[in-house]
Amino acid sequence: MNWIYLTEAATVLDSLTWTIVAVGIGIVFLSLLIVYWFFRYVLTFILNFRFRSFARKRGIDPAEALTTKTIQSGEVNAAIAMALYQYFNELHDVESGVMTIKRVSRHYSPWSSKLYNMKNL
Amino acid sequence: MLALLVITSLAWMAFVKPEQDRQQALADSGTVSTAQVVNYQPQDSQESAFTGGIKQFWDYTGFRNATSGHLIMMLVGLFFIFLAIRYEYEPLLLVPIGTGILIGNIPFFTDGGMNLQVGIYQQGSVLNYLYFGVMKGVYPPLIFLGIGAMTDFSSLISNPRLLMLGAAAQLGIFTTFIGALLLGFNRPESAAIGIIGGADGPTAIFLSSRLANGINVLSDGTTVKNLIGPIAIAAYSYMALVPVIQPPIMRLLTTKKERLIRMKPPRAVTKTEKILFPIFGLLLTCFISPSALPLLGMLFFGNILKESGVTKRLAETARTSLIDIVTILIGLTVGASTQADVFLTKESVMIFGLGAAAFAMATFGGVLFAKLMNIFLPDDNKINPLIGNAGVSAVPDSARVSEMEGLRADKTNHLLMHAMGPNVAGVIGSAIAAGILLSYLG
Numbered sequence: 001m002n003w004i005y006l007t008e009a010a011t012v013l014d015s016l017t018w019t020i021v022a023v024g025i026g027i028v029f030l031s032l033l034i035v036y037w038f039f040r041y042v043l044t045f046i047l048n049f050r051f052r053s054f055a056r057k058r059g060i061d062p063a064e065a066l067t068t069k070t071i072q073s074g075e076v077n078a079a080i081a082m083a084l085y086q087y088f089n090e091l092h093d094v095e096s097g098v099m100t101i102k103r104v105s106r107h108y109s110p111w112s113s114k115l116y117n118m119k120n121l
Numbered sequence: 122m123l124a125l126l127v128i129t130s131l132a133w134m135a136f137v138k139p140e141q142d143r144q145q146a147l148a149d150s151g152t153v154s155t156a157q158v159v160n161y162q163p164q165d166s167q168e169s170a171f172t173g174g175i176k177q178f179w180d181y182t183g184f185r186n187a188t189s190g191h192l193i194m195m196l197v198g199l200f201f202i203f204l205a206i207r208y209e210y211e212p213l214l215l216v217p218i219g220t221g222i223l224i225g226n227i228p229f230f231t232d233g234g235m236n237l238q239v240g241i242y243q244q245g246s247v248l249n250y251l252y253f254g255v256m257k258g259v260y261p262p263l264i265f266l267g268i269g270a271m272t273d274f275s276s277l278i279s280n281p282r283l284l285m286l287g288a289a290a291q292l293g294i295f296t297t298f299i300g301a302l303l304l305g306f307n308r309p310e311s312a313a314i315g316i317i318g319g320a321d322g323p324t325a326i327f328l329s330s331r332l333a334n335g336i337n338v339l340s341d342g343t344t345v346k347n348l349i350g351p352i353a354i355a356a357y358s359y360m361a362l363v364p365v366i367q368p369p370i371m372r373l374l375t376t377k378k379e380r381l382i383r384m385k386p387p388r389a390v391t392k393t394e395k396i397l398f399p400i401f402g403l404l405l406t407c408f409i410s411p412s413a414l415p416l417l418g419m420l421f422f423g424n425i426l427k428e429s430g431v432t433k434r435l436a437e438t439a440r441t442s443l444i445d446i447v448t449i450l451i452g453l454t455v456g457a458s459t460q461a462d463v464f465l466t467k468e469s470v471m472i473f474g475l476g477a478a479a480f481a482m483a484t485f486g487g488v489l490f491a492k493l494m495n496i497f498l499p500d501d502n503k504i505n506p507l508i509g510n511a512g513v514s515a516v517p518d519s520a521r522v523s524e525m526e527g528l529r530a531d532k533t534n535h536l537l538m539h540a541m542g543p544n545v546a547g548v549i550g551s552a553i554a555a556g557i558l559l560s561y562l563g
Contacts, residue, residue, distance in 0.1 A: 012302050012303070013299065013302060013303070016308075016561075017298075017299070017302060017308070020298070020312075020557075020558070020561050020562075021295045021298065021299065023557065023561075024294070024295055024554055024557045024558065025291070025292070025295055027409060027410060027553065027557050028288045028291045028550050028553050028554050028557070029285070029288045029289075030409065031288075031405070031406050031409045031410060031549075031550075031553050032284040032285060032287060032288040032546060032549065032550060032553075033284075033285065033288075034405050034409070035281070035284055035401075035402055035405050035406065035549075036281045036282060036284045036285065038401055038405060039278060039281040039394075039398065039401075040281045040282070043394065043397060043401070047391070047393065047394065073386055074386035074387075074535075074538070077386075077389070
């Protein structure tokens with residue numbers, strides 16, 4: 001591929017192409033920025049507002065309730081997740097607990113009979 | 122590999138060479154075509170109907186119709202199956218695709234325009250009906266439904282700024298779009314090729330089925346090429362190769378100090394937040410890019426099923442049986458669509474080259490943007506740039522790469538949970554990008 005070819009090829013990059021690229025990148029960023037903004041600020045505000053009003057109804061100081069809210073470490077969360085996983089996924093099969101002796105009929109076979117392995121004196 | 126080589130050589134000697142010799146002889150004599158052979162009637166009274174029947178049967182067998190292209194594609198299919206079984210590279214995809222390639226490349230009689238209704242491109246065949254789901258973009262939204270029903274957005278909700286890494290990694294889509302245009306593809310084909318950079322198989326199939334389907338006619342009267350097969354195979358192949366492609370780029374772009382950054386553990390996320398995320402995510406993203414509705418609508422619908430807590434049966438079906446069925450169908454039919462005459466072209470080679478560049482650029486964009494964000498973030502709340510690569514969708518492989526690279530730098534620094542944030546953001550980002558390209562070029 002030489003420079004002449006590249007120069008010719010570059011002519012296909014017209015204004016519409018650059019518009020698609022610029023608008024495309026811009027909209028992807030804008031969309032996710034709006035989602036970020038919504039969840040970082042708007043939703044946090046709504047949830048805190050709900051929490052405060054709930055705390056007021058219960059007669060708890062909202063500021064105190066918010067600060068005492070514990071945030072568990074990753075290790076604690078991992079331990080809880082592992083315990084739940086084991087509880088739900090590694091349970092032993094449920095069995096009836098009734099034991100039965102199944103009689104199996106077999107043809108007579110003296111292959112292990114001691115009688116035939118001993119001298120009959 | 123040795124066994125493959127031996128099989129190839131034997132097959133070449135047994136089928137292809139005699140066939141080439143025979144065709145050469147026919148060309149030299151300038152007479153009999155295969156269609157005439159099929160309608161073979163014994164001219165000589167000495168020749169029995171039996172030998173005529175045997176000859177006709179032979180003409181219909183795969184041995185008689187095999188070409189070198191078929192055999193090359195079969196080797197590709199076998200290689201996919203080998204990779205899946207031996208190295209467990211994306212086995213759920215590579216086994217159906219590899220088997221599909223074998224099925225799609227069984228040679229059969231087509232001379233004289235005969236339609237035996239067996240090939241994927243032959244009207245009325247069973248495979249053609251199954252391929253309908255790919256051609257009309259039915260399967261990808263169903264896959265997205267299953268992905269939504271199995272995805273936990275907690276890491277993203279707890280640290281929403283990671284969304285921006287999912288946006289930055291879409292750089293690969295648009296740079297590849299330009300690259301494809303420079304290589305001579307027209308605009309819709311270039312957009313379909315560019316979406317490989319989103320590293321999302323269903324999105325790639327969805328967009329290529331709309332833009333590069335071999336049906337659409339451009340304003341200048343030319344028909345777009347059918348590139349669904351090459352694009353899908355390239356996307357899935359590179360997704361399987363994410364652990365090979367991404368680490369060198371990540372190491373190149375980051376310093377030792379940056380790789381050691383420890384991120385704050387994600388906070389606990391409430392059930393209300395988990396329920397509200399898909400609802401508002403759906404409304405906000407689809408209002409901006411309505412063309413992405415089939416993908417994003419189904420993704421968030423699946424997540425609502427999961428998080429609502431009252432539709433456990435539906436969520437369970439979506440994330441297990443439904444996605445399994447659709448994965449089987451999409452893998453098999455995409456594999457079968459790689460018929461040698463359609464797939465073995467110069468365009469396919471270029472698409473594979475562009476696909477590799479797309480993944481590299483996407484990784485580049487994600488890692489560099491993480492570094493850029495760190496400039497503005499306080500010292501105690503910085504992002505480890507090793508999670509930037511996870512902005513390409515490829516869930517959860519690229520997040521696993523972040524984890525592995527993080528552990529390589531520091532054996533106690535686990536990045537998986539953090540990397541899942543940009544990873545699922547990448548799914549949303551690539552779907553939005555596909556929607557924008559579709560709205561311009563669809």
